[in-house]
Amino acid sequence: xxxxxxxxxxxxxxxxxxxxxxxxxxxxxxxxxxxxxxxxxxxxxxxxxxxxxxxxxxxxxxxxxxxxxxxxxxxxxxxxxxxxxxxxxxxxxxxxxxxxxxxxxxxxxxxxxxxxxxxxxxxxxxxxxxxxxxxxxxxxxxxxxxxxxxxxxxxxxxxxxxxxxxxxxxxxxxxxxxxxxxxxxxxxxxxxxxxxxxxxxxxxxxxxxxxxxxxxxxxxxxxxxxxxxxxxxxxxxxxxxxxxxxxxxxxxxxxxxxxxxxxxxxxxxxxxxxxxxxxxxxxxxxxxxxxxxxxxxxxxxxxxxxxxxxxxxxxxxxxxxxxxxxxxxxxxxxxxxxxxxxxxxxxxxxxxxxxxxxxxxxxxxxxxxxxxxxxx
Amino acid sequence: xxxxxxxxxxxxxxxxxxxxxxxxxxxxxxxxxxxxxxxxxxxxxxxxxxxxxxxxxxxxxxxxxxxxxxxxxxxxxxxxxxxxxxxxxxxxxxxxxxxxxxxxxxxxxxxxxxxxxxxxxxxxxxxxxxxxxxxxxxxxxxxxxxxxxxxxxxxxxxxxxxxxxxxxxxxxxxxxxxxxxxxxxxxxxxxxxxxxxxxxxxxxxxxxxxxxxxxxxxxxxxxxxxxxxxxxxxxxxxxxxxxxxxxxxxxxx
Numbered sequence: 001x002x003x004x005x006x007x008x009x010x011x012x013x014x015x016x017x018x019x020x021x022x023x024x025x026x027x028x029x030x031x032x033x034x035x036x037x038x039x040x041x042x043x044x045x046x047x048x049x050x051x052x053x054x055x056x057x058x059x060x061x062x063x064x065x066x067x068x069x070x071x072x073x074x075x076x077x078x079x080x081x082x083x084x085x086x087x088x089x090x091x092x093x094x095x096x097x098x099x100x101x102x103x104x105x106x107x108x109x110x111x112x113x114x115x116x117x118x119x120x121x122x123x124x125x126x127x128x129x130x131x132x133x134x135x136x137x138x139x140x141x142x143x144x145x146x147x148x149x150x151x152x153x154x155x156x157x158x159x160x161x162x163x164x165x166x167x168x169x170x171x172x173x174x175x176x177x178x179x180x181x182x183x184x185x186x187x188x189x190x191x192x193x194x195x196x197x198x199x200x201x202x203x204x205x206x207x208x209x210x211x212x213x214x215x216x217x218x219x220x221x222x223x224x225x226x227x228x229x230x231x232x233x234x235x236x237x238x239x240x241x242x243x244x245x246x247x248x249x250x251x252x253x254x255x256x257x258x259x260x261x262x263x264x265x266x267x268x269x270x271x272x273x274x275x276x277x278x279x280x281x282x283x284x285x286x287x288x289x290x291x292x293x294x295x296x297x298x299x300x301x302x303x304x305x306x307x308x309x310x311x312x313x314x315x316x317x318x319x320x321x322x323x324x325x326x327x328x329x330x331x332x333x334x335x336x337x338x339x340x341x342x343x344x345x346x347x348x349x350x351x352x353x354x355x356x357x358x359x360x361x362x363x364x365x366x367x368x369x370x371x372x373x374x375x376x
Numbered sequence: 377x378x379x380x381x382x383x384x385x386x387x388x389x390x391x392x393x394x395x396x397x398x399x400x401x402x403x404x405x406x407x408x409x410x411x412x413x414x415x416x417x418x419x420x421x422x423x424x425x426x427x428x429x430x431x432x433x434x435x436x437x438x439x440x441x442x443x444x445x446x447x448x449x450x451x452x453x454x455x456x457x458x459x460x461x462x463x464x465x466x467x468x469x470x471x472x473x474x475x476x477x478x479x480x481x482x483x484x485x486x487x488x489x490x491x492x493x494x495x496x497x498x499x500x501x502x503x504x505x506x507x508x509x510x511x512x513x514x515x516x517x518x519x520x521x522x523x524x525x526x527x528x529x530x531x532x533x534x535x536x537x538x539x540x541x542x543x544x545x546x547x548x549x550x551x552x553x554x555x556x557x558x559x560x561x562x563x564x565x566x567x568x569x570x571x572x573x574x575x576x577x578x579x580x581x582x583x584x585x586x587x588x589x590x591x592x593x594x595x596x597x598x599x600x601x602x603x604x605x606x607x608x609x610x611x612x613x614x615x616x617x618x619x620x621x622x623x624x625x626x627x628x629x
Contacts, residue, residue, distance in 0.1 A: 014481020209465030
């Protein structure tokens with residue numbers, strides 16, 4: 001008999017440890033949650049870096065001496081076209097043989113004496129970009145690239161900078177590589193698999209093999225069992241995310257604008273996404289009759305998100321009627337948030353819109369999960 | 377034998393939507409005895425056991441285990457009992473040592489896993505997975521998990537079903553050792569020779585009712601007193617004796 005006080009934390013951690021051991025010994029789980037995403041990254045990073053170029057027509061009268069233009073010139077992914085007239089450009093844009101038309105105008109650049117800083121126009125340049133529905137995915141790449149350029153310039157030009165220093169700090173060309181697109185998507189895919197398949201299988205099998213029943217004969221609390229399993233999956237997913245990000249960064253030059261801070265922001269997003277995906281897993285474990293019904297049910301959840309959430313292609317490349325569907329899926333918003341944080345370098349507070357949608361998903365899913373979850 | 381009751385079951389009823397599994401059962405288990413619940417399949421043995429083990433809700437009746445009420449102190453009871461379930465599995469992918477560590481965490485007891493395995497002669501299987509054990513080894517492991525919290529009472533639901541005669545005898549020996557160490561044992565079985573050999577007292581359950589509680593000897597004597605005779609003359613040995621004699625007593629696992 002145990003006279004010392006019972007520790008729920010110790011019981012929870014015992015389950016976490018057991019679950020982690022089990023996860024690392026389950027080859028199919030490892031394949032889906034780590035190996036597949038890494039293979040996709042390797043394959044697509046290699047295809048992507050050689051293949052994708054964004055053809056950008058430069059409008060007549062476009063200011064070509066500004067840092068934004070220079071950054072685009074240095075970006076390998078961008079091909080600037082200057083030998084077409086306005087009519088040709090419009091035509092080609094509508095066909096999609098060029099992907100965007102760019103026009104940069106200088107604001108308030110005619111000062112002969114520098115005005116006080118407060119008098120300087122907030123936006124130094126007026127950048128006009130015309131995208132085309134014919135080439136929405138490449139337009140998306142340009143958009144992201146421009147965002148990151150604006151960010152970088154904004155970051156480098158402190159309060160006392162002059163235009164001259166802007167020229168000096170012209171970015172070396174933060175190239176938008178396909179890896180920058182594919183990695184967040186694969187990270188989302190990995191989280192989706194760990195969350196949905198992993199959780200659904202483990203709770204169904206613990207229930208069916210009466211492992212849970214044996215647990216209930218011990219003083220362990222129910223929430224300890226759930227918390228222990230969730231903690232194991234969170235730990236595993238964080239490790240997996242770090243591996244995926246590290247491989248992407250060191251092997252394929254995945255862009256991490258703020259280094260470690262960006263990684264931490266991505267891990268935070270990964271955590272949020274995983275918790276939501278685990279909710280799907282709880283629901284499936286509750287409604288699945290046996291282990292053979294888990295894969296089809298899980299695929300109903302994971303496949304549409306895998307295909308429609310911008311894992312491989314930008315969702316803006318999808319036909320109009322499909323876009324509302326992809327915009328409704330949680331993985332879409334996780335992917336968007338990841339890309340903004342990783343490549344555009346925005347702070348976690350600036351992806352509030354995405355987080356809010358994910359939060360709404362979380363509330364709905366866990367409300368359903370609480371209704372459908374079965375212990376025995 | 378001590379006659380202090382450690383489990384008291386009074387007027388236990390368990391009704392499901394379409395049938396009543398347990399109909400007004402009452403009995404006591406004495407401290408330090410090996411108590412057998414006997415009866416055909418579907419008699420309500422496992423249901424009764426699982427209610428006492430706090431795993432199933434009762435419809436009505438009262439139960440106290442080691443002085444604690446099942447209604448209000450289930451958690452105290454869980455800390456004082458060890459439970460071996462019929463056909464329960466163990467956490468997938470873990471070896472025996474790791475499973476022992478898991479249960480130590482669940483019970484909140486600090487144990488040396490290898491010492492627990494030693495008690496049931498499974499030290500050579502320490503790194504094996506539960507699913508790779510033989511039937512007898514699985515049962516011995518299950519019993520080892522019931523001992524982690526150093527319980528006052530252990531419950532064994534058909535511990536010897538499906539075992540060969542050697543493994544069965546070995547398990548009897550293990551159960552006797554556990555009792556000798558001061559633990560009360562409650563078990564169910566379909567084997568009357570086992571109950572006769574092992575149990576201090578048995579309760580016969582049929583159709584959700586207790587139809588008799590006594591020592592095996594008393595039951596047999598009562599039956600003989602009614603003039604009952606076996607159709608075949610009893611020989612000095614039976615076929616199981618022949619089996620053990622021919623194949624030896626040592627473990628075959």
